[in-house]
Amino acid sequence: MKILTTKPSKDYELIDSGEGEKLERYGQYILRRPDPQALWPKNLTEQLWKQADASFLADGAKWKTKEGMNKDWEIEMSDLKFMIKPTPFKHVGIFPEQESNWIWIKEKIKQANRPIKMLNLFGYTGGATLAGLSAGAEVVHVDGSKSAITWAKQNAEISGLANRKVRWIEDDAKKFVAREIKRGNKYDAIVMDPPAFGHGAKNEVWKIEEDLIKLLAMCREILSNEPLFIIVNGYASGYSAIAYENGLKSIIQNLGGEIESGELTIAEAKTERLLPAGIFARILFS
Numbered sequence: 001m002k003i004l005t006t007k008p009s010k011d012y013e014l015i016d017s018g019e020g021e022k023l024e025r026y027g028q029y030i031l032r033r034p035d036p037q038a039l040w041p042k043n044l045t046e047q048l049w050k051q052a053d054a055s056f057l058a059d060g061a062k063w064k065t066k067e068g069m070n071k072d073w074e075i076e077m078s079d080l081k082f083m084i085k086p087t088p089f090k091h092v093g094i095f096p097e098q099e100s101n102w103i104w105i106k107e108k109i110k111q112a113n114r115p116i117k118m119l120n121l122f123g124y125t126g127g128a129t130l131a132g133l134s135a136g137a138e139v140v141h142v143d144g145s146k147s148a149i150t151w152a153k154q155n156a157e158i159s160g161l162a163n164r165k166v167r168w169i170e171d172d173a174k175k176f177v178a179r180e181i182k183r184g185n186k187y188d189a190i191v192m193d194p195p196a197f198g199h200g201a202k203n204e205v206w207k208i209e210e211d212l213i214k215l216l217a218m219c220r221e222i223l224s225n226e227p228l229f230i231i232v233n234g235y236a237s238g239y240s241a242i243a244y245e246n247g248l249k250s251i252i253q254n255l256g257g258e259i260e261s262g263e264l265t266i267a268e269a270k271t272e273r274l275l276p277a278g279i280f281a282r283i284l285f286s
Contacts, residue, residue, distance in 0.1 A: 001241065002262035004100035005274060011075035012096050013269040016049070018042035022275060026084045026092065027075040029053040033090050037276045043268075056090045063088075074158060078102045080130045081159040083151065093125045093151060097264040097277035101231060102131035105191070108284065109135035112188075112228055119180075119222070121173045121192040121215075126152030128191040128231070129166065130159050137189065138165035142176050144200040172200025174211060177218045186224040193233040208239075212247060220251045227255065231282040233264070244281035257285035 008014070015023040015030065019042050022035040032052035042049070054065040063086050072085040075094075080102065082094045105128060109116050116137040120129045123141040125148060132139045133156065143149050149168050156162045169176060173192070194215070198206040219230070230251065232244050245261035252259065261281035265274040 002260055003274070004097075004262065004264050004280065006096045006099045006264075006266045006277075008267070008269040009077060012077055014096075014266045014275060015269055016042055016044045017268060017273070017275045021049075023049055023052060024096075026094075027073055029069065029073065029084075031086065031092065032056065034058045035275065040273075043271060043273075054086055056086070058090075061088060061090075078106075078131070080127070080134065080155075082125065082127070082155050083158065085151070094127065095124075095235070095278070097266050098127050098233065100264065101191075101233070101280065101282075102127055104282075105131040105189075105229075105231070106135040108229055109137050109189070114226075116188045116228055117186070117224070118189040118191065119187040121177070121190070122194050122198075123152060123191075124148050124193065126155050128193075130155060130161055132189070132191075133161040133164040133166055134159070140167045140169060140187075142169045142171055142173055144170065144172055144198070144204070146170050172202065172204040173206070174215055174218070175200065175204065177215065177222060181218060181221045185222060187222055188224045188226060188228045189230070190219050190223070191231045191233075192219075193235070195235070196238065216247050216251060223251075223255075227257075227285045229282060229284050231280065233278060233280050235278040239279070241279035241281055244279060248281050248283055252283055252285070255285060257283045259283050 011027045013025045017038040018040045024031050030052045032055040053069050054063050056063050072083050078099050084092050086092050118132040118137045118139045120141045123143045129139050129141045149170055196208050241261040264278040266277050
């Protein structure tokens with residue numbers, strides 16, 4: 001089991017965590033949000049926590065922001081640019097713990113030294129899509145939310161990647177892959193970040209306990225003859241990375257490749273204490 005860790009950088013740092021909350025800096029602003037994984041005491045005083053520019057009020061499901069704070073702003077992580085926009089669901093448009101995967105994606109695509117076609121399912125605001133595009137891959141980005149795709153396009157624009165080979169598809173992940181099977185389309189790399197529960201573009205219901213196995217089996221059918229990698233991420237699903245690894249083992253039969261899995265974490269800036277932030281499993285084909 002591996003532990004992948006996002007460390008402090010110019011535009012992002014985890015300042016403190018504990019008692020069910022986290023305190024982060026995104027560019028020029030400090031944000032305070034709930035985080036159920038933070039089951040330990042805070043290091044900083046409540047007085048310092050109260051100095052945050054924006055705090056998410058869990059009881060009212062809304063943000064309390066300081067006067068004059070921008071509604072959105074730009075940051076850079078892993079040489080990619082993102083628009084940060086605090087949402088009513090406490091998210092801000094980026095999952096910093098994914099930085100290790102973005103670096104890995106760019107590295108493996110560049111090392112392949114051949115044209116790579118990548119599929120990003122449940123693509124959200126496009127972190128993996130931007131990583132693939134920046135490394136020279138052709139990318140198909142699929143998400144059931146129109147607003148998420150609009151946001152991802154904006155991130156591609158400010159990252160200088162909007163003119164790369166990319167298709168933005170608003171669709172249900174399972175239905176899209178089923179159509180790709182019928183069309184005979186193939187992909188060298190597949191990335192997915194399925195929620196525990198969600199809805200597709202036409203209100204299709206996604207339940208990870210029922211649908212992930214089916215989706216992985218379908219993805220096996222759209223792999224090219226020279227596949228490069230598959231990554232499956234998990235957030236708030238309640239599952240172990242071992243469960244995701246076992247799900248991927250059926251895909252590598254007769255294809256070769258190595259599987260690794262583990263936790264995605266973020267290191268606090270001063271203490272280096274790790275905040276668990278998700279799980280992953282990935283295959284690098286030989």
